[in-house]
Amino acid sequence: MSLSLSKQSVIAVVGAGAMGAGIAQVAAAAGHRVKLLDTRAQAAEQAIAGVRAQFSKMAAKGKMTSEAATEAGERLIAVTELTDLADASLVIEAIVENLAAKQKLYSDLEAIVGVDCIFGTNTSSISVTAMGAALKHPGRLAGLHFFNPAPLMALVEVVSGLATEESVAQTLFATATAWGKTAVHAKSTPGFIVNRVARPYYAEAMRVLAEGGADTATFDACCREAGGFRMGPFELMDMIGHDVNFSVTRSVWNAFFNDPRFLPSLVQQELVDAGYLGKKTGRGFYDYSADAVRPAPATESAKATPTHxxxxxxxxxxxxxxxxxxxxxxxxxxxxxxxxxxxxxxxxxxxxxxxxxxxxxxxxxxxxxxxxxxxxxxxxxxxxxxxxxxxxxxxxxxxxxxxxxxxxxxxxxxFNDVPGLAVMRTVAMLANEAADAVNQGVCNAQGADAAMRLGVNYPCGPLAWADVVGLHNISLVLNHLSQTYGEDRYRLSPLIQHKVYSKKNFHD
Missing domain, CATH: 3.30.750.190 (Transcription Regulator spoIIAA)
Structure with a gap:
C-alpha cells in the first residue's frame, strides 16, 4: 500500500489564482510547508494573505483552533523563481489551460527539482499523456485534479497518463486522502471522469428545450424536485458560464473525434454568440437584471381526485x-x-x-x-x-x-410529448456515459459514482441510480430514445448490455 507524502515534504504550487490558492490552502492545512509561485507581481503574496484570512475565519467559527490557524498560515511561503522550488517533493501546477505552457513549466522544473519529485497537474481537460511526452521522465507526472473551490470540494481525480508510474498515482491518491479528500483513479481520456460523464446533464436538457418539450424553469424544477439535483441544468449552466460550459463540451466532442454522444447544442452556441453567458453577464437562459422576475415552473391547476x-x-x-x-x-x-x-x-x-x-x-x-x-x-x-x-x-x-x-x-x-421526459432520459444517459467510462477502463464503478456525487453534487451516483431503476429499464429507455432519434448518440453501452444479460448490477 502506497504511503502519502510526509508532512515534512515541501509542496509547491505554481499559479496563485483561485485554484492554486485553494490547493495551497488544502496542503498547508494538512501540515505541509507550501511554496506558492506566480509570474504576476505580488499575486502569490496576495493569495497567501487571502488564505490566511480564510484560516482566521475558520478559527473564529470554531472549525480550527487559533493556534492551528496561525501555524497553517505561517507554512505558506511566496516565492518568485522556479529555482526556489528545488526542495519540493510535489509540484502542482494550476496555470493557464494550455498544453505548451504546462509542458514548458515541467520541462524547466526537471532541471531544478530532485529525481523523486512528483509533478501533479491540476488540468481539467488537457491530456496528461500529451503533457508528459515533453518530459525526460514522464513517469513522474500525473493529473491531480481538484474541483473549485478546492478547500470545500471533496473530490480529487488522480489521472494516469500512458507513461505515469503506478507508484506515482498511488502516492498522489494516498496524499489526497491524507489531505481529507476523496480521491478516485482515472485514466487520461478526454474529460477524465466528471467532465465526460456530466455532458448529458446539459445536453438532454437543451435537446428537450429545442424540441419544445418544456421551458427552462419547468425542466429545472423537475430535476430539483423530482430528481433531487441541487440545481437544474439550465441554472447550473448559467452559473458555470456558457462560454466555459460550451468550450468544455466542444473540447470533449473534438477529442472523441466528433462522437455524436457529445455533440454540442446549437441552443448554447446561440447564447455564446449573443454574449449571453449567464450570471456573469446578467443574462443566460435566465435574466439576472435587478428588476427581472424569475419565471415559475409550469404547474397544472388543481384537478378533481378521480373516483376510481x-x-x-x-x-x-x-x-x-x-x-x-x-x-x-x-x-x-x-x-x-x-x-x-x-x-x-x-x-x-x-x-x-x-x-x-x-x-x-x-x-x-x-x-x-x-x-x-x-x-x-x-x-x-x-x-x-x-x-x-x-x-x-x-x-x-x-x-x-x-x-x-x-x-x-x-x-x-x-410536458409536451417528448420521449423520456426530464429526469428519466437524463439519468439514463448519465448512467450510459458512466458505464462506457468503466467499460473503457477510465475508472471503476465506485470511482464513477463517487466522482459524480462529490465533483458535481449529484444526489446519487449514476450507476447506483441505474441499479435501483433496473438496468433492463435503463436499456429500454436508451433503445427507445435511439429508435426515436435514429442517432448513435443514444447507443447502449456494451457494459450495460453485459450486465442485463448476466442479470447483475454495477454494485453487486
Whole structure:
C-alpha cells in the first residue's frame, strides 16, 4: 500500500489564482510547508494573505483552533523563481489551460527539482499523456485534479497518463486522502471522469428545450424536485458560464473525434454568440437584471381526485404512490401487477416512461388514454413530477391522471410529448456515459459514482441510480430514445448490455 507524502515534504504550487490558492490552502492545512509561485507581481503574496484570512475565519467559527490557524498560515511561503522550488517533493501546477505552457513549466522544473519529485497537474481537460511526452521522465507526472473551490470540494481525480508510474498515482491518491479528500483513479481520456460523464446533464436538457418539450424553469424544477439535483441544468449552466460550459463540451466532442454522444447544442452556441453567458453577464437562459422576475415552473391547476383509482403491483413506484394516497386519505384499490401499468385513474392508464413518447406507446398498446410520468429519485418524498399525455388521450382522462398525482401530493408539470421526459432520459444517459467510462477502463464503478456525487453534487451516483431503476429499464429507455432519434448518440453501452444479460448490477 502506497504511503502519502510526509508532512515534512515541501509542496509547491505554481499559479496563485483561485485554484492554486485553494490547493495551497488544502496542503498547508494538512501540515505541509507550501511554496506558492506566480509570474504576476505580488499575486502569490496576495493569495497567501487571502488564505490566511480564510484560516482566521475558520478559527473564529470554531472549525480550527487559533493556534492551528496561525501555524497553517505561517507554512505558506511566496516565492518568485522556479529555482526556489528545488526542495519540493510535489509540484502542482494550476496555470493557464494550455498544453505548451504546462509542458514548458515541467520541462524547466526537471532541471531544478530532485529525481523523486512528483509533478501533479491540476488540468481539467488537457491530456496528461500529451503533457508528459515533453518530459525526460514522464513517469513522474500525473493529473491531480481538484474541483473549485478546492478547500470545500471533496473530490480529487488522480489521472494516469500512458507513461505515469503506478507508484506515482498511488502516492498522489494516498496524499489526497491524507489531505481529507476523496480521491478516485482515472485514466487520461478526454474529460477524465466528471467532465465526460456530466455532458448529458446539459445536453438532454437543451435537446428537450429545442424540441419544445418544456421551458427552462419547468425542466429545472423537475430535476430539483423530482430528481433531487441541487440545481437544474439550465441554472447550473448559467452559473458555470456558457462560454466555459460550451468550450468544455466542444473540447470533449473534438477529442472523441466528433462522437455524436457529445455533440454540442446549437441552443448554447446561440447564447455564446449573443454574449449571453449567464450570471456573469446578467443574462443566460435566465435574466439576472435587478428588476427581472424569475419565471415559475409550469404547474397544472388543481384537478378533481378521480373516483376510481387502482394501483398495480409492488414496484417501488407503486408502493410509494399507494403510501402517499393512504397518507392523504384518498380511496383506491390495489391489484396484482398488470404488465408495467402503474395505475388507472378513471379512464387514464398511467405508466412510468420507458423512453417512448406517450403517443407511440398508446399506438403500440392500443390504449388511447395513455399518460406517462417521469422518474423520481425517491417517489416517497418527491414534490413534483413531469407528466406527458398521448395525442389521442381525451382531456377528461388527462385531467384524471393529473388529479391522481395531485391527490398524492405532487405538483404536476405537463410536458409536451417528448420521449423520456426530464429526469428519466437524463439519468439514463448519465448512467450510459458512466458505464462506457468503466467499460473503457477510465475508472471503476465506485470511482464513477463517487466522482459524480462529490465533483458535481449529484444526489446519487449514476450507476447506483441505474441499479435501483433496473438496468433492463435503463436499456429500454436508451433503445427507445435511439429508435426515436435514429442517432448513435443514444447507443447502449456494451457494459450495460453485459450486465442485463448476466442479470447483475454495477454494485453487486
Amino acid at each position: 383509482i387502482v394501483v398495480y403491483g409492488e414496484s417501488i413506484v407503486a408502493k410509494a404512490l399507494a403510501a402517499r394516497l393512504q397518507a392523504n386519505k384518498v380511496a383506491f384499490t390495489q391489484s396484482p401487477a398488470k404488465g408495467d401499468l402503474l395505475a388507472q385513474a378513471g379512464d387514464a392508464w398511467v405508466y412510468v416512461t420507458d423512453g417512448r413518447t406517450a403517443t407511440r406507446r398508446a399506438f403500440e398498446s392500443g390504449t388511447a388514454n395513455t399518460v406517462l410520468i417521469d422518474l423520481a429519485l425517491d417517489y416517497n418524498t418527491a414534490t413534483r413530477l413531469a407528466l406527458s399525455v398521448a395525442e389521442a388521450c381525451d382531456d377528461a382522462a388527462a385531467a384524471q391522471a393529473i388529479g391522481l398525482l395531485q391527490s398524492a401530493g405532487f405538483a404536476v408539470s405537463r
